[in-house]
Amino acid sequence: xxxxxxxxxxxANSPYWSTHYYKCCNLKLLSLHITTxxxxxxxxxxxxxxxxVCKNVLIKNCYMSVCDDAVCLKGGKGPWAxxxxxxxxxxxxIIEDCQYGYCHSALTCGSESVHNRNIIFRHSTVDKALILLxxxxxxxxxxxxxxxxVENIKGNATSFITIAPWSQFYDxxxxxxxxxxxxxxxxxxxxxxxxxxxFNVKPSKQYQLSDFYFxxxxxxxxxxxxxxxxxxxxxTKNVTINSQKIE
Numbered sequence: 001x002x003x004x005x006x007x008x009x010x011x012a013n014s015p016y017w018s019t020h021y022y023k024c025c026n027l028k029l030l031s032l033h034i035t036t037x038x039x040x041x042x043x044x045x046x047x048x049x050x051x052x053v054c055k056n057v058l059i060k061n062c063y064m065s066v067c068d069d070a071v072c073l074k075g076g077k078g079p080w081a082x083x084x085x086x087x088x089x090x091x092x093x094i095i096e097d098c099q100y101g102y103c104h105s106a107l108t109c110g111s112e113s114v115h116n117r118n119i120i121f122r123h124s125t126v127d128k129a130l131i132l133l134x135x136x137x138x139x140x141x142x143x144x145x146x147x148x149x150v151e152n153i154k155g156n157a158t159s160f161i162t163i164a165p166w167s168q169f170y171d172x173x174x175x176x177x178x179x180x181x182x183x184x185x186x187x188x189x190x191x192x193x194x195x196x197x198x199f200n201v202k203p204s205k206q207y208q209l210s211d212f213y214f215x216x217x218x219x220x221x222x223x224x225x226x227x228x229x230x231x232x233x234x235x236t237k238n239v240t241i242n243s244q245k246i247e
Contacts, residue, residue, distance in 0.1 A: 007031050015043065018066060020050040023088075027054055032062040038102060042067040048103070050074055050110075053088040060094075065101025069108040069134070073119070077112040077141050079175035089115035100126040105134035106157070109145045109183075111166045112138075119148045126155035131200075132193065134159075135183050136166035137207045142179035149187045156194040160219065163209065164202040181207040189215035198241060199226040208232070214239050 001023075007030035011018050018034050021027055029049060036046040048064035051057060052074040064070040076087025090113075100106050106129045107121045113136070126132060133150055137143060163183065172178070198221040201209070210232040217239045224241035228234045239246040 002026055004028070005030065009033075011035075013037065013043070014046050016045055017047050017050050019048065020052060021054055022052040024054045025056055027057045029057070029059045030061060034062065034064045034066060035101075036066045038067060044068060047072045051090050051093065053090065054093070055091045057090075057093045058096075060097050062098045063101070064098065064103060066103050068103070069105045069110065070100050070103040070129070071095055071106065071121075072108045072110045073116045074110050074112045075114045075116070077138065079140050079142075079172050079179060081114050082142050087114050089117055090119070091117045093119045095121045096123045098124040100124065100129050100155075102128040103130070105129065105131040105162075107132070107150070108134040108136065109143070109148075111136040111168070113143055113145075114141065115144045116148070117144075117146050120151075121149070122151045122153070124153055126153065126157050126193075129155070129157040131159045131162045132157045132195075133161045133188065135163040137163065137181050137183075137204065138166050138170055139178050139206050140170040140172045140175070141181070143181035143207075145183040145186075147185045149189075150191070151187070151189045153191045153193065158195060159197045159200045160193055160195050160221070161188065161198075162200040164200070165204050165206060178206050182210075183207065184210045186211070187213045187215070188217065189213070191216070192218045194220040195222075197221065197223045201227070201230050203230045213237075217241075
């Protein structure tokens, strides 16, 4: 669809993905209230907003509290996913002025994702999110996440940033090698967050991380260590973790 606006409604208790937008251009999601219950049992796989091969999207003034990812960027999976016309990239996405309750991640570049470019997540609060920014690096899919900005965020989460191999479900099929994936030009700035783990980033031969920039971060963390060697060209400026400045 093109030129779509969804606004001012409540979406609750979905048995699966709460909303999923596929190949949409010029999409506005305004003042949505999206929830799924955690009690008496969690409702799994109930992403609040899935963007799947979408371009020029605004998500604004929404509340999201679900038992999976809040905003998840999708676009295809599999060893030849980047050559399939049914798949594609998410580009020019703005997520702003939103509130997050419990969720697995506020913003996820998902396990079923090929290319995400020019993503802005800003001016929002998180409360009880497991992860603020999550990159799921799938071993059977060529993935590229680039030019992602997270700024002006307050609240709490279990993890500030998580990047790790994602191997819950994967199948290389007839491909003999593991396709190389990338995350580059990632900026996180002007963030005041209380978390358990600040830098949950795992090294792996299946992906390359480069050009990360952390600026004006005020973090309280039980585990505040940061390993800059995992990321090529990693700059920090005015980053304070547990009252200690990181150079």
